[in-house]
Amino acid sequence: HLYAKILKPYLEDDRIPIVTYDAKLLYVFLGREKVNIKGMKWDVMLGCYLLNPSRNDLSLKSLIYDYLHEVVPEEEEKQAFSLVQGLYLLAQEMIKLLEKDELMPLYLNIEISVAKVLAAMELQGVRLDKAQLKAMGKELEARIEVLTDKIYILAEEEFNINSPKQLGVILFEKLGLPPVKKTKTGYSTNAEVLEFLADKHEIVQEILNYRQLVKLKSTYVDGLMNLINPKTKKVHTSFNQTITATGRLSSTEPNLQNIPIRLEEGRKIRKAFIPSKEGYILLTADYSQIELRVLAHMAEDQVLINAFKEGQDIHVRTAAEVFKVPMEEVTKEMRYHAKAINFGIVYGISDFGLAKDLGISRKEAKEHIENYFTRYAGVKNWIDNTIQEARNKGYVTTLLGRRRYINDILSKNYNLRSFAERTAINTPIQGSAADIIKIAMLRVYNKLVENKYKTRMILQVHDELVFEAPPNECSKIISMVKETMESAYPLDVPLKVDMQVGFNWYDLESIKG
DNA sequence: ACGATCACGTA
DNA sequence: GACGTACGTGATCGCG
Numbered sequence: 134h135l136y137a138k139i140l141k142p143y144l145e146d147d148r149i150p151i152v153t154y155d156a157k158l159l160y161v162f163l164g165r166e167k168v169n170i171k172g173m174k175w176d177v178m179l180g181c182y183l184l185n186p187s188r189n190d191l192s193l194k195s196l197i198y199d200y201l202h203e204v205v206p207e208e209e210e211k212q213a214f215s216l217v218q219g220l221y222l223l224a225q226e227m228i229k230l231l232e233k234d235e236l237m238p239l240y241l242n243i244e245i246s247v248a249k250v251l252a253a254m255e256l257q258g259v260r261l262d263k264a265q266l267k268a269m270g271k272e273l274e275a276r277i278e279v280l281t282d283k284i285y286i287l288a289e290e291e292f293n294i295n296s297p298k299q300l301g302v303i304l305f306e307k308l309g310l311p312p313v314k315k316t317k318t319g320y321s322t323n324a325e326v327l328e329f330l331a332d333k334h335e336i337v338q339e340i341l342n343y344r345q346l347v348k349l350k351s352t353y354v355d356g357l358m359n360l361i362n363p364k365t366k367k368v369h370t371s372f373n374q375t376i377t378a379t380g381r382l383s384s385t386e387p388n389l390q391n392i393p394i395r396l397e398e399g400r401k402i403r404k405a406f407i408p409s410k411e412g413y414i415l416l417t418a419d420y421s422q423i424e425l426r427v428l429a430h431m432a433e434d435q436v437l438i439n440a441f442k443e444g445q446d447i448h449v450r451t452a453a454e455v456f457k458v459p460m461e462e463v464t465k466e467m468r469y470h471a472k473a474i475n476f477g478i479v480y481g482i483s484d485f486g487l488a489k490d491l492g493i494s495r496k497e498a499k500e501h502i503e504n505y506f507t508r509y510a511g512v513k514n515w516i517d518n519t520i521q522e523a524r525n526k527g528y529v530t531t532l533l534g535r536r537r538y539i540n541d542i543l544s545k546n547y548n549l550r551s552f553a554e555r556t557a558i559n560t561p562i563q564g565s566a567a568d569i570i571k572i573a574m575l576r577v578y579n580k581l582v583e584n585k586y587k588t589r590m591i592l593q594v595h596d597e598l599v600f601e602a603p604p605n606e607c608s609k610i611i612s613m614v615k616e617t618m619e620s621a622y623p624l625d626v627p628l629k630v631d632m633q634v635g636f637n638w639y640d641l642e643s644i645k646g
Numbered sequence: 647a648c649g650a651t652c653a654c655g656t657a
Numbered sequence: 658g659a660c661g662t663a664c665g666t667g668a669t670c671g672c673g
Contacts, residue, residue, distance in 0.1 A: 295668055297652055316652070318670095323653060348654060351667055379663060381657085388665045391656035399655075424657090477661060486661035548659060559662040563657090567663095595657045595663085 137166035147171035152224045154178050154193050156245065157374060160252030177220060179244050180227040182375035183236045186537055191375055193220065200226050239533050239568075244374065247571050250578045250590070251372040251382070257589045258367030259389065260409040260601075262637070266358050269401065273350040280343045287336040294343055297322045308334055345398060353393065353402045360387045367409060372593065379560050380535045380567040381595055390594045392638070406638035408601040414634055416588075416607070417641060418614045419597035420570065421629040422447055424479050427565045430624035431532070434511025441626035448472040454508035455501050474505055478512065479562050481555025516558055523557040531564035532622065566596060569628070573621035574598065577614055586610065599638070607634070611644060 143149060144163065149172045153159055156176040163170050181196050182188070194205045197219035205215045231237045285291045288307070292299045301320035305312045310330050314321040324344070330337045360368050368387055376383040384390040392406070393399025408415055425447055429437035440450040445460070452463040452471035463471075470491055477487050488498035506513035523529050523539045530536050537560045541553035574593060581588055588610045592599035598618070602610050611632055618630045633641035 293669080296670080298669075318651065321652085344653080348667085352655070352665095356666070376665095377663060381663065383664055385665065388656085391654090391665065393655060395656085480661040480663095483659090483661055485659070490661080551660065555661055563663065566657095597657085 134166060137163060137168050141168050144168055144170040144172070150174040152177070152220060154220055157248040157252045157255075157372075160249050161255055164252055164256045173249070174245065175224045175228065176245060176248065177223050177227055178375055179248060180224075180231055180240055183240055183244060183535065184227070184230050184234065186375075186380065186535070187378045193223075196223055200230075234536060235534055236536065239535055243533065243568070243571050243575070246575050248374060250574050251374060253578070254590055254592070255369050255371060257591055258362070258365055258369040258409070259591050260367050260407050261357060261361055262405045262407050263358065263361060263366070265405040266354050269405070270350060270354040270358070273346050273354060277343065277346050277350065280339055280346065284336060284339050284343060287334075287339065294340065295347065300340065304330070304334075304337070304340075308336065310334055310337070345396070349393070349399055349402065353399070357387055357402075357405070370592075377567075378537055380531060380564040380571075382567075382593060389592055400639060403639035404637050407636065410601070410603070413601050413603050414607060414636060415638055415641070416600040416602050416610065416614070417597055417633045417638075418600070418618055418630050419594075420566070420618065421631050423566045423569065423596050423628065424562050425475060426624060426626045426628060427532070427569070428479065428512065428515075428562050429626050431561060431565065432509075432511045432515035433625070434509050434515070436509055437512065438626050448475060451475050451505070451509075455504045457504070470501065474501055477502075478505070479559060481516075481558035483551070483555075519561060520554050520557050523553070529557050529560050531561050531568050533565070533568040535564050535568060537564065569622045570596060570598070570618075573618040576617045576621060580613055580617065611646075615646070 144151070145168065151170070151172045152175045153173060154176070155178045156173045159173070160170065177193070177196060178191050181191060181200070193216055197203050197205055197216070201219060201222055203215070203219060205219065206212055231240050281294065284294055288303050290303075292303055294300060298319060300322050301312075304310045304322065305320050310333055312320045313326045313329055314323075322340075324341065327337050327341050331341065357368060362369055368389070370384045370389045371386055373383045373385060382390075393402050406415070422441075425437070426441055428434075429441055436454070440447055446468075448468045448471045449460055449463045451474060452458075452467040453460045455471055455474060456463070456467050458467075470493075473487060473490050474482070477490070480486075482502055484495050484499040484502055487493075487502065488495045491498065519529060520542070523542045527542070528536050528538045537556075539553050539557045539560075541549040542557060544550040544553065570593065574590065577598070578590060580586075581590065586606055588600055588602040588606050590598060590600050598614070600610065600614065611634070615630050615632055619628045621628070632644040632646070634644055635641035
């Protein structure tokens with residue numbers, strides 16, 4: 134495009150600061166035109182996101198209304214001028230507010246630079262093996278067909294198995310199964326309910342199997358295939374930098390941050406994710422227990438800090454503390470329970486939630502939590518302080534000063550208040566982990582560019598980065614990525630990164646080191 | 647056509 | 658007296 138060509142010398146002059154709305158979009162557009170824009174500095178969407186990451190409408194019109202108290206006219210002729218003028222004035226207002234809230238370092242050092250990295254990742258894309266997906270689709274189709282017939286026979290009629298409403302009628306009215314749980318609109322038929330009913334009628338397990346396969350085929354096999362760009366033979370996700378309230382990224386069209394891994398059936402989808410060039414390999418690098426390490430650091434909990442410093446299995450250690458036994462005597466069962474407790478802490482635990490998760494009584498769950506807080510007294514203290522801080526200031530912050538307002542923290546409604554308290558606990562933990570991986574992404578990206586490596590960063594999945602690399606760069610990249618990620622933001626505990634390598638995202642081999 | 651709801655995939 | 662956090666997508670269904 135002509136505009137890109139004409140503007141190229143100005144855009145590539147870094148002495149000219151540029152005000153934008155959605156810098157990443159512009160990076161992607163200009164990247165396609167081979168323009169390496171330099172002066173991108175004030176992005177109103179990104180800045181206003183930092184001012185209030187819970188805000189759901191970040192449209193320019195809405196920002197102009199809220200920050201400048203101006204109404205953008207409806208008429209198209211007047212609108213363009215109003216929006217551009219608004220953008221310029223908004224940038225000045227935003228700068229003032231970022232300064233006031235001490236968000237400028239986060240904005241300048243991290244977020245505005247991350248936008249460029251994300252654009253590069255989106256442009257790079259991820260290669261998918263279409264034949265692999267087609268084969269999986271065929272197989273799933275056949276198995277779904279068999280299950281469908283079996284379900285119709287067991288139900289003694291044909292119905293739409295995909296409709297929770299129709300399924301509810303079959304299960305709870307025709308077959309007389311006990312309705313365990315209700316939704317707003319009728320019977321609940323979710324996996325938890327069906328698992329409870331599984332031994333009461335043969336049809337139930339088949340429904341569960343059916344659901345699993347249909348999910349894989351529709352969302353992953355067909356869904357991914359439809360989004361392959363025929364020109365590049367790749368999928369080019371959008372990484373959204375201004376969606377989550379905690380500072381994490383999100384991914385859409387396709388969402389590449391929820392590709393199955395837990396169940397073997399689903400995990401096979403990952404076989405289709407391959408490097409974009411012959412002979413290249415995939416490299417994954419994931420932070421081990423980053424959220425619990427962040428918690429240990431922020432809470433300054435000496436027990437938790439020592440556990441990580443000594444490289445202990447953190448779930449075994451928590452089991453030892455909660456069940457009051459030596460680490461050598463921790464059973465699998467105890468470790469499993471401790472793992473749920475560790476997860477629960479990060480989410481702002483409740484005895485009810487833990488009891489449900491572990492299938493134990495609420496009383497037992499309560500005792501576990503009390504034991505946890507007795508042994509990890511620093512964590513207990515941090516939680517109390519953080520909730521108090523939320524009450525006093527109205528917001529909580531991450532390690533890098535990212536801010537989230539906690540509106541209902543003083544609510545008289547128990548449910549709203551409890552939810553707010555859990556949010557106040559989870560946000561600094563999840564958000565600080567997000568801060569850290571963003572720093573790591575920037576540094577890794579810069580090193581790839583500086584050293585003119587052919588290796589490319591292609592995905593971020595919250596605590597994991599995925600790269601594709603030519604074989605001759607492999608060993609250098611492995612040590613560079615690991616080192617860079619582990620030193621991205623020094624804490625009172627070590628950050629540990631596990632690395633894997635393989636020819637696709639399924640068959641990965643751990644790298645020792 | 648679109649939004650709400652349910653269900654379910656990830657960290 | 659109901660409940661652990663953060664997301665995105667697909668199918669259905671009822672609305673317009």
